[in-house]
Amino acid sequence: MKEPLRITLLRHAVLLLFVAISLYPVLNVVSISLRPGDRLRSTDLSIIPPDWTFESYVKLFTEQPFLRWLGNSLVVSGVVTLTGVALASTAGYAFSRFRFIGRKATMLAILTTQMFPATMLLLPLYVLIAKLGLVDTWLGLMVFYTATALPFCVWQMKGFYDTIPASLEEAARIDGCSRAQAFWHVVLPLATPGLVITALFSFMTAWSEYIVAAQVMQDESMFTLPLGIKGFQASLSSQWGLYAAASILVSIPVVAVFLAFSKYLVNGLTVGSVKE
Amino acid sequence: MATVTIRDLHKRYAEGFHAVRGISLDIADGEFLVLVGPSGCGKSTTLRMVAGLEEVTSGEIRIGDRVVNDVAPGDRDIAMVFQNYALYPHLSVRENMAFGLKMRGTPAAEIDRRVADAAAALSIEHLLARRPRELSGGQRQRVAVGRAIVREPEVFLFDEPLSNLDAKLRVQMRAELARLHRRLGTTVIYVTHDQVEAMTLGDRIVLMNHGVIQQIDAPLAIYRRPANRFVASFIGSPTMNFFPGAIRDGAFVVDGDAARLPLADDGSGLGSGQSAALLPQGPAVLGIRPEDLVVTGDAVPFTTAVIEVAEQMGHETLAHVSVGGSSHVVRVPGDRAASPGDRLSLGVRPGGVHLFAADDEGRRLN
Amino acid sequence: MGSLLRTVLLVLLVSLAAAAAGCGPHDARQVVTIWHQSRPNEREFLADEIARYEAEHPDVRIRPLYKETEELRSGFQAAALAGAGPELVYGPSDVLDTFHTMRLIQDLSPWLPEAERAAFVEGGLTTLPARDGSGRRELVQIGDRFGNHLALVYNRNLVANPPTTTDELVKLAVASTTDADGDGRTDHYGLVWNYTEPFFAIPFVTGFGGWVFREPESSPPVPDLGTPAMTAALGFIRDLRDVHKVAPANCDYELADSLFKTGRAAMIVNGDWSWSDYLENPAIDAAVAVLPTVDATGLPMRPMVAPKGYSLNANARGSAAEAAMGFVRHMASDDVQRRLVQRLRMLPARKTVWDDPVFSTDATLAASRAQLENGRLMPVATELRAVWDGMRPAYQAVLGGSLDPAAAAERMQHDAEGFIDSMHRRIEPSPLVPVLATVVGLGLLALLVRQLPTFVAFLADLRRNPTAYAFALPAVAVIFAVIVFPFVWNLVLSLSDMSLVRFRDWRVVGLQNYAEVLSDPKLWGLSGVFLKTILWTVINVSLHVALGVMLAVALNGPIRGKAIYRLLLIIPWAVPAYITALTWRGMFDYEYGAVNLMLGKWLGLPAVNWLGEPLRAFEACIIANVWLGFPFMMVIALGGLQGIPQELYEAARIDRASRWQQFWHITLPLLKPVLLPAATLGAIWTFNNLNVIWLVSNGGEPQDSTHILVSYVYKSVFNLYRYGYGAALSMVMFLILLAFSVVFLQRTRATESVYR
Incomplete structure (x- = not known):
């Protein structure tokens, strides 16, 4: 459908403005990564410093185990993403479609887990992880990250399932599907935007967390990316160049994951399936 | 193909709503049975229980010889067309139609053949590669029907399949469904709130209200002899005219003595074979369909009334008149002049009298 | 989806294999x-x-x-x-x-x-x-x-010989503070240092004859901040900036560091950790010198050493x-x-x-x-933390112009004493503890008995509806496996006297912590932390949702370049928040920050003291947090928009609904099921968001004025070791959020579907 030019221009104007707002601080980070001598601040608006250098990037790959951290983080985040999506997609479905005892209470209880200040949970959480012998393992981290990401993901998936008409599943069941098959063949493909958000969110949770990781991981060879990068930061003597360069590099996989998924995020599928 | 037998079926929801209250039905093999009634009457719930989408509270449903109460929907050998079509949006039309067969493990060649046949029957061959969102409403409807017929089920279930189409398409699809049923001869249970669909499609009509069956009969029988006032008012368009009053001294007297209709045994008003003497005396409601309330002279004289509004339809004119303080409709042939202000002297066509009890139930008296 | 999934799985397997290979034999x-x-x-x-x-x-x-x-x-x-x-x-x-x-x-x-x-x-x-x-x-x-001692580092390109007295220091600094291009902005500053942090003020204090603890040191030590020496030192520091104008208007560690490294400052007061960076920097010619002697007292400026x-x-x-x-x-x-x-x-x-x-x-x-x-040897006393915390707000108030040095010195003394008091507070077990325990026990028992029928019904439901439970259970189990123990721990802790003095031998003492939380005027007053937290949450979440939905709607039209816009707009979410939050702090700098530079250059507006004034600092935190959060809501809204049937808009157009009406009557209501959980959780996260406040306003600066509840908890727990108190406060926060969620979800019927 054609839109009036006025509206199209308005869209572009709004989007361009926000792209600028989004990018400018990040360009500043790029700028920090290009500065020699670990200078966090600059005194002007220039993005490319006059004495720019790729030294920090080179150092990351030559002097720091950056690739190892990257690999570790990919494993941890990958597992968390898969389990997060698997568990949230099923639980969300149960909360959306079934009416069972304790449904509302459980949904609220899930939400309550997010209500504690994370800093207060660190100590008991560490005690728990230590008693279970999960210190220095990824398993503890993975379970914790999954549990952290799940409440949002479950609610989100429930919201998406709510928008999928029940008659589609009914049609599938009459076509010979069991409930589980109808879920797999019909509901899940239609909830793709929800799955994408769930996947992105689970990924990001595991990808960027370092407070718990710092407490649990003692072996540098098993560090995740944020934990490794954290080492560049010290009170009053941070290696800002490395820190900024690593931050930029860390966001590339996120952007790549988003790029790969965004097609499914914006492919509306339910449209046209039913007539309300 | 199979019979469907329903015995004393109840549906009570967890919140306590009693949607279906003891329905029994015998649907013959190959019959086209229409469940009709106002919204909330329990017709859809009944259909969904037959489909297996709702749990049965009590009672029994058989398809053929098999009690299916606890059989999964997919194992009941039924197909269903939903009001909103419920096409799988992520699958093409071909895949939509093939889905049910695939789930049953039908060989690919067989699936292709059946899909092609059904597509041909519905003239949607050219749409097979498209996605539902690329189809018009009428096309989606055909695909939904197509998806049901490829399955070659024992029973077809239709849940208000035409209600989302515009008027013209609806007429067209109606005829097509009728043709389809004639060709396939499969048992059909069809739910609608539209009496025209019910009249034109059904071998028999089941009229429901408040979870209870009001009447089961062939369309014309229901039209001619509605079992109660609710049925009488639901079937027929424009609706039957009702005159509250009383049966007294061999005649029906409209409240306030606004009009009087003699009830004789001569078949003039009551219809042949009916005896005025058997009618209970006292309060009652007189029902006359608009086409039986006539201005011609060979009818039983009833009353005179002034036209308030005249709706010209061409072949006829619907004249709204006031009798006893309430408005009624008279069908006047198109060739006869009828305009507001005209005074009509009205009579009742032979056999056009329906008498109902004045209570809430409104049972038929004659 | 298939190929992508396979790729992801492949990457996973390969890296798992690599990880396994790396483990090697047992050491x-x-x-x-x-x-x-x-x-x-x-x-x-x-x-x-x-x-x-x-x-x-x-x-x-x-x-x-x-x-x-x-x-x-x-x-x-x-x-x-x-x-x-x-x-x-x-x-x-x-x-x-x-x-x-x-x-x-x-x-x-x-x-x-x-x-x-x-x-x-x-x-x-x-x-x-x-x-x-x-x-x-x-x-x-x-x-x-x-180490850890401060000294004077000077750039020999700008200062030939280091000053030996404060008079010389001022003279040299004034001489090397220049505006070479005459644009009204200072190009070179004479002296820079981190003057937001009291640790860096110690040489001045000692130079004027003061110290942090009263001497001889007792146990526990008594702060000695309300002294004439402190007043003189604060005055001297303020004059350096305001009278002699040799230092920038706002100067934290990173700004001082960057200015000196780029040759824009002649001298810097910094610690031994920083020197090698300066000495090796080719852009400047740095040398280290002993801090000068204060003329007024004849005493040397003595840094703390440890x-x-x-x-x-x-x-x-x-x-x-x-x-x-x-x-x-x-x-x-x-x-x-x-x-x-x-x-x-x-x-x-x-x-x-x-x-x-x-x-x-x-x-x-x-x-x-x-x-x-x-x-001077740094005192090895936990109370030193209380001294820093006591000094910081008043010190910053002096530099913010809202307090004169003498009053500030007095305030420091008062605050530090208060902090030391609360550090050492011993809570005696309430005699009511057994009563309390009995009441709670009976209450739980009564609850259990009352819920018995529900439990029986649940068992029946479990048999009738196994699929539902099978679907819901794994996720619920994982979530609660992680949270139950910390929750109970926190609950018990909130009733305990766990603190610095009772760290390993804490006891359950009763509800004293709660009483203290609920009676704290700093928390619940009209200008208190609680109201500020509510303000913070409401503003942030509203803006997140509003901007997110606006951008999603803008993206959801027939325009070119959608994919690129989409990608660029999620970048604030993708880059680690730690570094971007610090970048925002830099952008809010009074003199060199991009925000003020742009406001001045393009809009001709006067510079705003973003980080120096309490309200402005709070605004700065909000701006940074909105920036960090809107992409997430945009992604959610984008996903939600896909579920809205196009026919609805067509129907609306036929009804001649304006675009605004379409948005209001179709888009928003149908986005609800998807946006609500995100908004609810967004509110909870924002309420508990420590990072942005901590990073952008550097832990509540100026004068502990930007605190929200969570940063307040953090400070009381981690600076003053008041674990019991912190646990009680977080329980109260938990209850606030719980009440909010229950009411909000009930009102919006978020647990129900729109189509039901």
Whole structure:
């Protein structure tokens, strides 16, 4: 459908403005990564410093185990993403479609887990992880990250399932599907935007967390990316160049994951399936 | 193909709503049975229980010889067309139609053949590669029907399949469904709130209200002899005219003595074979369909009334008149002049009298 | 979807295999883990020494792990409490009293006989009175070097000779503060330093004859801040900026550092950790000098100095402790100390190394030594933290112009005393504890009995509806497996007196913590933290949702370049928040920040003192947090928009609904199911979002005015060690959020579907 030019221009104007707002601080980070001598601040608006250098990037790959951290983080985040999506997609479905005892209470209880200040949970959480012998393992981290990401993901998936008409599943069941098959063949493909958000969110949770990781991981060879990068930061003597360069590099996989998924995020599928 | 037998079926929801209250039905093999009634009457719930989408509270449903109460929907050998079509949006039309067969493990060649046949029957061959969102409403409807017929089920279930189409398409699809049923001869249970669909499609009509069956009969029988006032008012368009009053001294007297209709045994008003003497005396409601309330002279004289509004339809004119303080409709042939202000002297066509009890139930008296 | 999924799985499997391969055979050596706070160049030295030691002791493996100051402190507390943690902690002496009081570290005396102690410089070995009250002193740290002292670093391109007195300092600074291009903005500043942090003010205080604790030091020490010396020092610092105008209007550590590194500042007051960066910087010609003498008093400006060294975890026993101490003795040995001096140019803890010829050949080392020798040993007292916390707000108020130096000195004294009081507060168990326990127990029992029918119904439902439970259970189980223990822990803690003085031997004392939380005027007053938290949450979430939906709607039209817009717009979400939040802090700088520069350049607006004024600082935090959060909501809204059937818009157009009406009556209601959970959780997260406040306003600056509840908890728990109080406050926060969620979800019917 054609839109009036006025509206199209308005869209572009709004989007361009926000792209600028989004990018400018990040360009500043790029700028920090290009500065020699670990200078966090600059005194002007220039993005490319006059004495720019790729030294920090080179150092990351030559002097720091950056690739190892990257690999570790990919494993941890990958597992968390898969389990997060698997568990949230099923639980969300149960909360959306079934009416069972304790449904509302459980949904609220899930939400309550997010209500504690994370800093207060660190100590008991560490005690728990230590008693279970999960210190220095990824398993503890993975379970914790999954549990952290799940409440949002479950609610989100429930919201998406709510928008999928029940008659589609009914049609599938009459076509010979069991409930589980109808879920797999019909509901899940239609909830793709929800799955994408769930996947992105689970990924990001595991990808960027370092407070718990710092407490649990003692072996540098098993560090995740944020934990490794954290080492560049010290009170009053941070290696800002490395820190900024690593931050930029860390966001590339996120952007790549988003790029790969965004097609499914914006492919509306339910449209046209039913007539309300 | 199979019979469907329903015995004393109840549906009570967890919140306590009693949607279906003891329905029994015998649907013959190959019959086209229409469940009709106002919204909330329990017709859809009944259909969904037959489909297996709702749990049965009590009672029994058989398809053929098999009690299916606890059989999964997919194992009941039924197909269903939903009001909103419920096409799988992520699958093409071909895949939509093939889905049910695939789930049953039908060989690919067989699936292709059946899909092609059904597509041909519905003239949607050219749409097979498209996605539902690329189809018009009428096309989606055909695909939904197509998806049901490829399955070659024992029973077809239709849940208000035409209600989302515009008027013209609806007429067209109606005829097509009728043709389809004639060709396939499969048992059909069809739910609608539209009496025209019910009249034109059904071998028999089941009229429901408040979870209870009001009447089961062939369309014309229901039209001619509605079992109660609710049925009488639901079937027929424009609706039957009702005159509250009383049966007294061999005649029906409209409240306030606004009009009087003699009830004789001569078949003039009551219809042949009916005896005025058997009618209970006292309060009652007189029902006359608009086409039986006539201005011609060979009818039983009833009353005179002034036209308030005249709706010209061409072949006829619907004249709204006031009798006893309430408005009624008279069908006047198109060739006869009828305009507001005209005074009509009205009579009742032979056999056009329906008498109902004045209570809430409104049972038929004659 | 299939190919992508396969790719992801492949990557996973490959990296899992790589991880498995990397594990290698089991290492039978005795592992000694060290948590240390070494800077990058020191880490190399440490690694070399470890390699040397491991070569000599093949049965020992030393595993160094860098921890940032705060992380080391809180992490070690948690780990030691759990009966684990590293064998050794390495760092400055300032945390030792805390660790010692909490019984997290052990007495090192058995490993260092009295005779060997003479080899150390005074202060190189740190002892504290034993907790048994015997008057015996325990050795809590074996130092290997001194440091952390401030000195004057000057750029020889701008200043030929360093000042020896404060008058000279002012003269030199004024002379080198210039505006070369005459645009009204200063290009070079005479003197810069981190004047937001009281630690950097200590040389001024000592120069005017003051100190942090009253002397002689008692136990616990008494702060000595409300003195004329403090008043004079504060006045002097303020005049440097306001009268002599030799320092920028707002100057935190990073700005001072960057200015000096780019040659835009003639002199900087900074610590030994920073010097090598300056000396090696090709853009400037830096040299280190001793801080000048204050003319008014004739006293030298004396920085705080502290030894750095090793302490042994209380949980380390047997061979682990032996191996660990073996390594410590190695690091404190003559050979290693000499290498330390020669390679790192650090000041050793052993007397015997002080005669090394390098002290006379290396000017920087000589200056460092001179500065150390007139420095003052940092008190090893937990109360020092309370002093810093007491000084900071008033100090910043002086520089913000809202308090005069004399009043500020008084306020410092008052606040510091208050903090020390609450640190040492002992809560006696309430006699009502048994009653309370009985009531709670009975209550739980009654609840259980009442819920019995529900439980029976649940069992029946379980049999009738197994699919539902099977689908819901795994996720619910994982979530609660992680949260239940911490929740109960926190609940019990909130009823306890766990604090600095009762860290390992805490008791349940009753509801005193709650009483204190609920009666705190700082929290609940009209300008209190609670209202500010609500404001913070409401503004942030509204803007997140509004901007997110707006951008999603803008993206959801027939325009070109959607994919690129989409990608660029999620970038604030993709880049780690830590660095972007700090970047925002930089952008809000008064003089050099992009925000003010742009406001001035394009809109002609006067500069806003974003980080210096309480309200502005709060606004700055909000802006940064909105920036961080809107992409997430945009992604959610984009996903939600896909579920809205196009027919609805067509129908609306036929009804001649305007675009705005379509948005209001179709888009928003149908986005609801998807947006609601996100908005609810967004509110919860924002309510508990510590990072942005902490980073952008540097922990609540100015004057602890930007705090929201969670940063307030953080500060009371981690700075004042009030665990019981912190737990009670977080329980209260939890209840606030719970009440909000229940009401909000009930009103919006979020648990129900729109189509039902």
